[in-house]
Every structure is written in structure tokens, then in C-alpha cells.
Amino acid sequence: MSELTDRQKFILTLVVHEHIRSAAPVGSDLLVKNYQLDISSATVRNEMSALTELGYLRQPHTSAGRVPTEEGYRYFVSHLMRDTELPETTRRMISHQFHQTRNDADEWMRLAASVLARQSSVASLVTAPHPDKARLKHLELISTRGRQALMITVTIGGEIHQRIVTVNDPVTQEMLTITSQRLTGLFSGKGADEIQAWQAQLQGLDAEIAAWLVDEMIEADALGSGDIYLDGLKNVLAEPEFSGSEEARRALRLLEERPLLYDLLSNTKVSNGIGGVQVLIGGEGAWDEFRQWSMVLAPYGQPGLATGTLGVMGPIRMPYGRAISAVRFLAGILSEMVTESLEE
Amino acid sequence: MSELTDRQKFILTLVVHEHIRSAAPVGSDLLVKNYQLDISSATVRNEMSALTELGYLRQPHTSAGRVPTEEGYRYFVSHLMRDTELPETTRRMISHQFHQTRNDADEWMRLAASVLARQSSVASLVTAPHPDKARLKHLELISTRGRQALMITVTIGGEIHQRIVTVNDPVTQEMLTITSQRLTGLFSGKGADEIQAWQAQLQGLDAEIAAWLVDEMIEADALGSGDIYLDGLKNVLAEPEFSGSEEARRALRLLEERPLLYDLLSNTKVSNGIGGVQVLIGGEGAWDEFRQWSMVLAPYGQPGLATGTLGVMGPIRMPYGRAISAVRFLAGILSEMVTESLEE
DNA sequence: TTTAGCACTCAAACAAAGAGAGTGCTAAAA
């Protein structure tokens, strides 16, 4: 596949750069002039013609300049783009910001989404870190009234779930305290399956609460508190490809329909991997909704303990260099934060 | 102000209806034809002319039909609109949906936003119920490692806050349990100020934790967990007035800049009140960002216990009838849910 | 292999011409 000459690679790079900059088709003249090439526009035209033949460029219409195809972007990202890093000062600043927030996952996610959006100048999304299998750390029961109690479960990852439970007979706070202490002792470190296995051996209030607990843990496993943090949508809507209301609406659809996002994010297999960063261009053919979109995603966290995904999404014509470096850096930072805070 | 003749009122009503339906200026001919009026278009023209003089209608340009002014909408909403209710079956269905969710405020908010968006066909927003003053119900400390612990505070409204605290010396779970029980006993039902007053009399670990607790309670008071739930943005972007990317972007701005929303929502004084429902048309002159928007808001909850705000926002040309009835009904439902679940 | 030159193409910008929706005014009818 990589039968491109050096000059073709160079020209492809220029076309991609220029198109990302200007959002318009790139012509041979313009390229020669803007980049002071010491070859003529006719030569550039010949090379462009070859690149078109190879499927890396296309013409919106006969007398227009060239635009990169999805394939062209893919080639650019995997072979031509020089692998940048965020500047030292920026990295310092961001790192500082993170260490200054209070120790709160919610804050981190928000901050990560915000920084990511600003650095990449497209839209960002961050999922909360989620353990592969929820394990109980602590159970707490608080009496509310009569037969109702507030059940709070803390998992080893640090996630907190709450739910109101109803038991068969009225209970006092003491009874609840005792039960919660006993169950915490029994089940600490255990997952839904193990709790369920034990459950049969319990009686009375303990058994009732344990049933609720199993229910809760199962729910926690099933993606549970998987909030998605979004930011920078305005960046994307400002891009010319979304100026038509049709595309703008479609963009919004993506964001309001969380299931679609989940589907996409959970499908984070490493294909185009660059240090864990995955680039999906034009929906990779599979995702029809995303034909106009690209995403740069990376997993973060501590495998086995808790992992999440973060990334950016924008038009195919996206500043991949900046996006990739921002995503990689923030995946690193968040991994660090999660690891630091969640180590037992 | 109300010197309109019956016929003028009738025509204003028709213009508003027709404009809301068609999004286009409304002409005299069209009105006569579409609504089978038994007066001539010339008469309608005369009346329209009068309404324009009075400031209730305006012409986008000389040879165009009429469009309601903000003043026209206001008159319509407060004098002409017949006060509808959601159909019985719909009310039943919604109510059923709420009672079927698990007892979880988060779910309710989400559901309320979703139902509101669907019923009104514009965008909806719901703030979580928030007590005027947070009062501690229960304090829980969970050891994580070394000098760190997870502090969980449950307030009387049922809100849960978590935060990681660091104390001066290493602690065990027992020490933490004892401290949390003692402090829960001491401060249950108390607010930030009362806890602060007592704090001086404590020593050692208790004092340290109490200091963190005060901090947390103060934060809880300050709007704290005030998430805003949004839904139905796609409805709004589908409207023709937001087809230009400029307006679409502005719409997005409103939604990403939560502070602006907070500002607006917390300013829910009752002016145009209809059974607690407040209608803000075209930003009411004051909010420049909202010149193209209208909002229908209502407070809900139990004053003294916990209150929140919910409502819809959309273009000025909004189906006020449906919006108002939906907002009123859902404010009722949510009040009920909150009251039922939070009574001590 | 590169490049100058040139004919050709096609979208976008512009201008002129109509069509159509709607108005306001006047004078007649009710």
C-alpha cells in the first residue's frame, strides 16, 4: 500500500494541512504559492492526479481542487503526521490544575472534558472510570421511616450508589447499623456473584438486605454510574461543515442519545493505536451516523481496578495532531489521578 | 391596556396560532381562507393595522404579513390563551411512569426532563431539588489508606456528598467508625453554622473531621449538587429560527454555560404566574442572550424541605399552551414525588 | 521528468426579470 513516493507523501501532507486549515478544496496553484514550493503547479497537478488515482484524494467536482478522502486521512494519521506533544508549559499547567482540585472523580472528569475541548478545539467526551467488576467496600444503612431505609453502597473503586429499600417489618437505626456492619464484614471485597452465593445462608433482615445488595451490585456491574461528560460542543458547531441545520441537528442527536455513545465507546478496540490512542475516521465505514465525524479515543485508568475512556470528536477535517497529543496526555493524567486515589 | 375589541383579540389569537404553526408571517388573505372567517380580508387588514399600531403585531417588511411582537405574545399568554390541561390518558401514563421508577431522585429528574421535552416539543431543563439549608442526617467515614478516608455525608433531603479527607495521623476503621457515630449523634439535624459553633469544643480526630464536615456543609448550601438535567435540544434545533449556524451556536452556548442557566433559574420570581408557572418571553428585555427565546418555568418541591425549578425553553414562537400545561403537571408530579420520599 | 501554455469545465457570484403575497388606500355598498 505504501507505494507513495516521497514527493507524493509531501504533497498529501500539504493538502491535508491546508484543507484542515481552510476547510476548502485545495488547488495546485494555491499550494505552490502558499508553501513556496520550488516545483511548478503542473507537477503538483500530476502528483495530485496520481494520489487521486490511488484513492487518497478526491475532487468535489471536475474543476475544483482536491480534498483528502477518508483513506487519505488514515494514511496521513498513520504514516505522515509527526507525533507531537503538548508544549511543556501547557502540560505543566494542566497537571497543576488537576492536582489543585479536590480529590473528587466528578471534578476530574469535568476538568478533563473541559481541557480536552480547549486543547483540541473540538468536542470532548470522558466516561467515568468504571471497574470491570464491582466489589463491595462498605455498606451503610440509614433509617428513613417505617419500613424504608436508605442503602448506600461504596465499591472498591470508590463509586457510591444509593437506593431506597423497603423491608418487611419496621426497623430501627440500631438494627440497620448492626446489619450493615455484619454484611460489610461478610461481603467486603466480594462481587455480586459471591454475595449471591452466600445469600442463601442468611436469615431475616440480613437476607433481605443482602438481596437488595445483590441487585445493586449487579446494576453497578452493568455499566452502572457510567456518566459521560461532554464539553466543547460549541467548537464543533462553529465548523463550517455543520453550518447547515441538518448537520447541526444530527450532531445534537449524537449527544442526546447516550446509548449510541456508549455503544461506540465500549467498542474501543485498539486498531489504529498510537500509544493506546485510537483514531476512528469517518465512522470507519461501520457507523453510518458518523460518516462526517472522526474520533480520537484512548482508554485510561488501571486495568483490573477501574478503567474509562476519553477522547474527542469532531469533523473528519479535524486537527489530528493536537487532538492526539491532548488525548494521550490527558489519558495519562487521569490514569495517574485514578491510580493515586484508588489504590487500596 | 386592554382596550382591544373582541374581534381584535380574536384576530390576534389567530395570528399567534398560525404563526406558531407555520413559522412564517401571517397575511390577511391566508387567515380568512384557512379559518373560514366570514369577514373579508380587507376588514382583517384594518384590524391588523390597528394591532400593529398598538404594538402587538409587526411587519418584517412592508409587503409581508404580520408577526406577533413580544408584547403580542405576552398579551396572548396572559389574556387570550385558554388554559388547557394535558389529556387524562397522558397524565395517567406519565404518573404511572414515575411511580414505576425506583426511588431515586436522579431517575426522576431525568424522566421529568425527558417527558417535558416530549410533551412540549421544545427543550427542557430540570434542576435537582435542593434544600434551602442543608442539614446533616448521617455521617460516615470509610478508611482508605494511611491518613486518608472517604467521608460520606447524607443530608436530610437525601442528598449524598462524598469527599476524600486527610487527617494528621494514620487512622483505623474503628477509630473512624467511632468518630462518625459520635459526630452523627452530635450534629444530626444541624446545619453548617451550628456545627461550626460546636466545633471548638471538640478535640483530636473529632475536631479534624468536624472541620471537614463544616466545609462540606457550607459547600452543600452553596447550590452544591445542583445538577441541571437537560433534554430535547434536538427539538429546538429543528425549529427554523435556529437553522442558521449562528443561532444554533448561540443555543449551544446557553446550554454549555451552566452559570448563565443557574443565574436565570435562581431568579424565578413569580410575575406572569399562572398557578405557579412563570412565562418569560424574549428574555423579558433583561436577558440579552435570550432575545430569541422564551421560557416556561415553575418551582416545585416542598418549601422548607427541598425545592427545585423545572421548565422548558424554546423559540419565542413556542406552543405556550402545551408547554404551560406540561410544566404545571410535571411540577405537580415532582413535588409529590419529593414530598413522598423525603418526609422524615 | 518537468514545465509552460492553453482549452475546457463547473461552481459561485451577480444581475435582470417575473411571479406572488401582501399591503394601504379609495370609493362604493351595506
Place this chain on the structure above:
DNA sequence: TTTTAGCACTCTCTTTGTTTGAGTGCTAAA
């Protein structure tokens, strides 16, 4: 006095044709 038919007028929107210019591909010379 109020309503209405009639009509001239206004202004946007659409259509149609024209021009412009960026950009191409091809050919033939360097």
C-alpha cells in the same frame, strides 16, 4: 358608520441567464 371590492404599489423570493475565476487535464517543448 362599518365593511368590502378593487386596485396600484411594494418588496421578497425564485428563476434564468451571464460572467468570472479557480482549477483541471492535456500537449508539446525544455
